[in-house]
Each structure stands twice: as C-alpha cells, then as structure tokens.
Amino acid sequence: MTEPDAEIVQFDNVGLRYGTGKEALTDISFTLYPGRFYFLTGASGAGKTSLLKLLYLAQRPSRGLIRMFGTDAITLPRERLPGFRRRLGVVFQDFRLVQHLSAFDNVALPLRVAGVAEREITKPVDEMLDWVGLADRRDARPATLSGGEQQRVAIARAVIARPDMLVADEPTGNVDPEMALKLLRLFESLGRLGTTVVVATHDVHLIRKVPDSLIMRLDKGRLSDPTGALRYPPRRSPPAGEPPLSAAPRDALDGQPLGFSPA
Amino acid sequence: MNGTGLIGGSRRGEPGLLPDPRLGSPMPWVIAIVIALTVIAAASGLGLRNAAARASADLNGGVTVQIVTAAPTDRNHQADAALATLTRFPGVVEARRVAQDQLDTLLEPWLGTRPGDTIDDLPIPALIDVRLDTPATPERIGALLGAIARVAPAARVDGEAAWLTPVFHAIATLQWLAGGLIALLAMATIAAVVLAARNALAGHRETIEIVHMLGGTDAQIARVFQRTAAMEAAAGGIIGLFAGIVAIVALSRQFSALGSGMVGGAMLAWTDWVVIALIPAGGVGLAVLTARLTVLSALRRML
Ligand SMILES: Nc1ncnc2c1ncn2[C@@H]1O[C@H](COP(=O)(O)OP(=O)(O)O)[C@@H](O)[C@H]1O
Ligand SMILES: [Mg+2]
Numbered sequence: 001m002t003e004p005d006a007e008i009v010q011f012d013n014v015g016l017r018y019g020t021g022k023e024a025l026t027d028i029s030f031t032l033y034p035g036r037f038y039f040l041t042g043a044s045g046a047g048k049t050s051l052l053k054l055l056y057l058a059q060r061p062s063r064g065l066i067r068m069f070g071t072d073a074i075t076l077p078r079e080r081l082p083g084f085r086r087r088l089g090v091v092f093q094d095f096r097l098v099q100h101l102s103a104f105d106n107v108a109l110p111l112r113v114a115g116v117a118e119r120e121i122t123k124p125v126d127e128m129l130d131w132v133g134l135a136d137r138r139d140a141r142p143a144t145l146s147g148g149e150q151q152r153v154a155i156a157r158a159v160i161a162r163p164d165m166l167v168a169d170e171p172t173g174n175v176d177p178e179m180a181l182k183l184l185r186l187f188e189s190l191g192r193l194g195t196t197v198v199v200a201t202h203d204v205h206l207i208r209k210v211p212d213s214l215i216m217r218l219d220k221g222r223l224s225d226p227t228g229a230l231r232y233p234p235r236r237s238p239p240a241g242e243p244p245l246s247a248a249p250r251d252a253l254d255g256q257p258l259g260f261s262p263a
Numbered sequence: 264m265n266g267t268g269l270i271g272g273s274r275r276g277e278p279g280l281l282p283d284p285r286l287g288s289p290m291p292w293v294i295a296i297v298i299a300l301t302v303i304a305a306a307s308g309l310g311l312r313n314a315a316a317r318a319s320a321d322l323n324g325g326v327t328v329q330i331v332t333a334a335p336t337d338r339n340h341q342a343d344a345a346l347a348t349l350t351r352f353p354g355v356v357e358a359r360r361v362a363q364d365q366l367d368t369l370l371e372p373w374l375g376t377r378p379g380d381t382i383d384d385l386p387i388p389a390l391i392d393v394r395l396d397t398p399a400t401p402e403r404i405g406a407l408l409g410a411i412a413r414v415a416p417a418a419r420v421d422g423e424a425a426w427l428t429p430v431f432h433a434i435a436t437l438q439w440l441a442g443g444l445i446a447l448l449a450m451a452t453i454a455a456v457v458l459a460a461r462n463a464l465a466g467h468r469e470t471i472e473i474v475h476m477l478g479g480t481d482a483q484i485a486r487v488f489q490r491t492a493a494m495e496a497a498a499g500g501i502i503g504l505f506a507g508i509v510a511i512v513a514l515s516r517q518f519s520a521l522g523s524g525m526v527g528g529a530m531l532a533w534t535d536w537v538v539i540a541l542i543p544a545g546g547v548g549l550a551v552l553t554a555r556l557t558v559l560s561a562l563r564r565m566l
Contacts, residue, residue: 058476078563079480086478096473113479157477 007031007053008165008196009055014064016050024050025221028064032165034199037191039207040200042218048200049093049169051218055198056167057081069164086114089163089195091171095154097142102128103153104138110161128156131186133179147174155183165196172206184209211227293455295506299544301448302507302539303514307533308441310515313435318559326404327424332417342389344414352405352410354396361390384538388419398431422454449549456496460488464561475565485558492554493547500543508539 009032016025025047032038042048052067053059057073066073070089076084089110097106108125129135132152142150151174158166166187172180188210191197199206207213217224328349330341342360349358357363366387396404399422408420464471471484515530 057475080480081473082480085476085495088478090476092476096469096476098473100471102468109474110477113474113477113483 006034007067008034008069010065010067011054012065012067013168014054014061014066016054016059017049017062023062023221025061026201027225030216030223032196034164034196035191035194037188037197037213038199039210039213039215040128040198040218041204041215042203043202046162047221048202048218050221052090052167052169052200053241054199055165056088057084084112086161087164089158089161089166091151091154091158091166091168093169093173093200095142095150097150097153097157100138102141103134103145103149105141106153107156107160110157110166114161115117125156125160128160129148129153132156132183148179152179157184159186159190162190162193162239163195166190166198168197168199170201171199172201172203177205180206181209283442287393289494290455290459291499291502292451294496294546294550295503297448297452297455298500298503298543299507299510301445301542302504303510304441304444304448304541305542306507306511306514306531306535308438308445309538310531311438311441312432312533313530313532315431315438326395326399326407328393328407328411328422329388329419330391330415330417331388331419335523338389338417341415341417342391345411345418346391348414349391349393349407349413352407355393356393356396357392359392361392366390379510430556452546452549453553456492456550457557460492460554460557461561463488463491464558471562472565475562481559481562484562486557488554488558491553492550496547496550497543500546503546504540507542511539 009026009030011030014025014028015023015199017023028051038040040048040051050059054061057068057076060074064144068084071080071084073084098109098119103111107128108121111121111125126135126138129138134149134152134156137145137149141230142153145153151171155168155171158168171187175183184206187197187199201207207215264322293560328345330338330345332338332341340522349355352358393407397403401422404422408418411418411420474484511531
C-alpha cells in the first residue's frame with residue numbers, strides 16, 4: 001500500500017483556528033514515516049486532540065498543507081474521504097462507541113463498513129476482544145461497560161482492520177498500568193506490521209515503556225522538537241505474548257476497494 | 264459491496280450500522296392515506312378515460328344526413344347528389360345511403376306496417392350515415408351542410424352524439440383533476456418522507472458521524488434509511504391499496520345502480536386494475552428515492 005520509506009503524513013506550516021478565537025495550532029510542520037511509533041505529548045489544552053483531528057481527517061486546517069498517503073489531504077474530494085478513513089484506525093478521547101451496538105458489533109464495525117464477509121469477521125473480532133480482556137463482555141452495550149472497558153473496545157475497534165496509521169487520543173487514560181502496558185504492546189506489534197502509530201498522552205511513564213518511539217511535544221499549540229526525531233533511550237526486553245494481529249483479516253481488507261463504494 | 268452484513272437488520276440476526284431508524288411511527292399511516300386516495304383518484308381517472316374513449320368514439324362516428332322532401336324522385340336525386348358530394352368531402356371517412364328496405368324495417372314498429380307495402384309516398388326521409396375522422400363539432404356539421412345545401416336543399420345534418428360534447432369536455436376536465444390530485448398526493452408523500460428522514464437523521468447523528476469516521480460512505484448510510492423507508496411505505500401502501508379498493512368497489516356499485524350507459528363505459532379494464540395494484544409500488548419507489556436524496560444531501564453537509 002505504502003512505499004517502505006515514503007512518508008505517510010506530511011504537515012507543512014499547518015494552523016488551526018476554531019471560529020474566531022486564537023489559533024489552537026500554529027506553524028505545525030512534521031513528517032511521519034510508515035511503521036514508526038510516535039508519542040504526542042503536551043499539557044492539557046496544548047492542542048493534542050486538535051492535531052489528531054487533523055490527522056484523522058475530522059477537521060480541516062485553517063492554513064498550511066497536509067499530505068497523507070501521498071495525496072493532498074486538504075483538497076481531497078469528499079467522496080475519497082471514506083477510502084482514506086478506512087486506512088486509519090482511531091481511538092477517540094471520548095471513545096465514540098455506537099451506543100446501540102454490543103462490544104462485539106462495535107469492534108466489527110470497521111470490517112463491516114469495509115465490506116468484509118460476515119464469516120471472516122467473527123473469529124478476528126473475538127480474538128481481539130479476548131486480547132483486550134473483554135471476551136466475557138462481548139455482548140454488552142457500551143452503557144453497561146466501565147470507562148476502562150469502553151476504552152478497550154475503542155482500541156480493539158481502532159486496530160481490528162489493521163490500519164496503515166493508528167491515531168490514539170489518550171488511549172490508556174482509563175485503564176490500570178498493567179492493561180496500559182498490554183495495550184502498548186498491541187500498538188507496538190501493529191507498528192511491526194507496518195502501521196504508523198501516533199499516541200497522544202501526557203503520561204511520561206507510558207512513553208518510557210516504548211523504546212524506539214519518537215516524541216513530538218505540543219506547547220500552547222506549537223510543536224517543539226519539530227523534527228520529531230527525539231528518541232527515548234531505555235531499552236526493554238521484547239514483550240512476551242504476541243497480540244492476535246496476525247489473525248486479523250488483512251488479506252480480506254486488501255481485496256477491498258478503498259475508494260468510494262458506489263451504491 | 265452487497266451490503267449483507269453491513270446493513271442487514273437485526274431481524275435477520277445480523278447487526279446493522281444503525282438501529283432501525285424508524286422514520287417516525289405516523290409514516291406508514293400517512294402513506295396508507297395517501298395511497299388510498301391515490302387509488303381512488305387513479306380509479307376515477309381511468310374510469311373517466313374509459314368513458315371518454317367511449318364518448319369520443321360516438322362523437323367521431325356520428326353524422327346523419329336526412330333529405331326531407333315529399334317527392335320521392337326529387338328525394339332520390341337530392342340524396343344521390345348529397346352522397347356524391349359527401350364522398351368527396353375532406354374528413355369524411357365513410358358515407359353510406361341507408362337502403363330503403365332497412366328504413367322500412369326500422370320504421371315498421373312505429374307505423375304498424377311496412378311503409379313500402381302500403382303508402383309508397385309517405386314522406387320518409389332518405390338517410391345517409393356519415394363517419395368523420397374527427398368529432399362532429401357544430402363547426403364541422405355547419406361545413407358539411409354548407410357543402411351539400413347547393414345540391415340537396417332539403418338536407419338536414421345532425422351530429423349523432425352532439426349532445427355528448429359538453430359531457431366529453433367535463434370528463435376531460437375531471438381527468439385533469441384526477442391527475443392533479445395524484446400529483447398533489449405524490450408531493451404530500453415526498454414532504455412526509457423528507458420530514459421523517461430529516462427527523463431520523465437528527466436522531467442518529469452521532470452514530471452517523473462515527474460510521475463516517477470509520478470510513479462508511481454516504482451511500483452505505485443512506486441505504487439504511489432507504490430500507491426503512493421502503494418497509495414503512497410498503498406497509499402503508501398495502502393498507503392504503505386495500506382501503507382504496509374497498510372504496511372504489513363500493514362507489515362503482517352505487518354508480519352501476521344508476522344504470523346509465525355512460526357508467527357502463529366507465530368500467531375498469533383488467534389493465535386498469537393492474538395499474539391500480541402497482542400504485543403502492545410507486546409509493547415505495549417514491550419514498551425510497553426521497554429518503555435517499557434527503558439523506559445524501561444532509562450527509563453532504565457533514566465532513
Ligand atoms: N471544537 C472546539 N471549539 C473551540 N475550541 C476548541 C475546540 N476544541 C478544542 N478547542 C480549544 O483548542 C485548544 C486545544 O484543545 P485540545 O486540542 O483539546 O487540547 P488537548 O487535547 O491537548 O487537551 C484548547 O484551548 C481548546 O479549548
Ligand atoms: Mg485532548
């Protein structure tokens with residue numbers, strides 16, 4: 001899908017202003033490469049969520065250039081948005097689960113949207129739910145799940161279709177440290193499969209848990225270390241269990257047209 | 264994309280994108296009323312069309328030329344001359360002298376005896392049946408009379424069904440009325456579906472945004488609403504068709520009790536019944552199309 005060394009995302013002097021207020025993001029320039037793990041840090045209100053919204057195409061910038069998957073994302077015609085979004089996995093800060101669907105159906109949603117056959121959905125979704133520790137909550141509605149459980153459903157949904165880029169907004173904010181570590185390992189293994197991972201967090205401990213990660217820091221809407229090449233030193237032993245990503249229906253998705261599906 | 268798993272309703276055990284987005288509980292009932300009224304209007308329109316077809320056949324057929332003069336030879340001369348003129352006259356499809364035998368037979372019940380047998384010089388008019396290629400309007404009749412008056416001064420020309428002309432016009436007007444009514448009812452359907460679809464969209468806005476974010480297309484989302492619109496319109500359509508048919512059967516009973524020939528011409532042919540039976544399908548199609556266009560245009564305003 002993506003050339004090994006071609007950049008997957010490129011921001012050039014991007015600014016974002018909500019309404020007529022002052023800019024929430026100013027002069028943002030950076031490049032993301034395939035298979036790399038990026039942390040986006042910064043205090044609350046620094047603009048992390050705003051930057052991620054630009055990344056997952058939920059918001060258009062007020063100025064600047066954004067290229068994604070080798071295409072100008074700003075002038076992207078509306079009918080090509082679905083194809084781009086199917087290449088993205090997003091963990092929203094507020095989860096954004098579909099309230100009337102069970103945990104299973106929420107996780108299955110990206111596969112269904114992509115037109116994956118029903119018989120190819122059950123197994124990977126169940127395995128993913130098992131990995132995030134929700135096998136026994138498979139049929140529960142989001143409203144009956146705890147914050148941490150909802151977050152894990154949101155994460156499972158974001159990674160199930162093996163996206164080219166995973167964008168996660170404070171994805172471990174509601175889970176215990178042990179689960180946070182497990183989820184990080186999930187993200188890392190996704191990265192090893194070629195996915196670019198962008199995780200917004202203000203948890204420094206979390207960042208230390210991922211050697212080889214690159215860090216971007218937001219401060220009042222400006223990116224410090226704009227090269228994004230700051231490497232965190234501590235090395236750790238490789239994770240024990242492999243997440244069940246190899247079982248995800250990558251091939252089934254590869255066969256899907258990523259563009260606009262005609263009616 | 265065949266859409267099986269994606270849109271498949273919970274009914275079939277397959278979870279959909281949205282819970283059945285009820286377009287609003289009054290929807291099937293509004294559709295039922297509209298379809299019932301459309302069925303009645305269509306039945307009236309089709310019945311009137313049949314009656315008009317019958318009437319216009321009469322109008323087209325009908326001109327009678329009578330040569331009313333007492334002298335038999337003169338009558339014959341005038342009749343022959345009139346016939347010759349009529350045959351050449353533009354717009355005349357057929358002109359035929361009604362044979363004396365035939366006339367005698369026709370008159371027998373009135374005179375009590377065959378006129379030829381007894382009183383040969385009873386002034387029975389000579390009759391010529393004329394068929395025109397267009398309705399026998401007063402203008403055309405006047406033109407005919409003008410043409411034959413020179414050769415047959417004793418000629419009188421009557422449109423056989425001239426009295427039907429105003430009726431014919433009234434029928435045409437009523438047909439337009441029925442058509443206009445159906446157009447209005449179609450507009451009412453569109454309005455009802457647009458309102459219901461917008462309402463349902465607003466109720467599912469959050470889910471729609473999520474599906475968008477996961478790469479769902481407008482068409483995928485619209486299909487969910489189309490499906491609901493189709494089911495609700497079909498339910499309403501069947502009820503409306505049934506009610507409408509009950510109404511037209513009752514109406515036609517009342518009319519045939521009048522025993523008028525005109526009403527006989529207004530009977531519905533089996534093809535008319537097929538058209539009427541297809542009205543709910545038309546309603547479903549209109550509802551689905553309206554739901555689709557409404558949803559797509561609303562979605563286009565979202566990012
Ligand atoms: N939808 C919005 N409308 C107006 N202002 C917003 C909106 N979203 C965020 N902001 C503002 O933009 C700034 C950055 O917010 P956000 O991106 O949520 O920061 P973070 O995720 O780092 O906490 C804040 O000042 C916030 O108030
Ligand atoms: Mg935030």
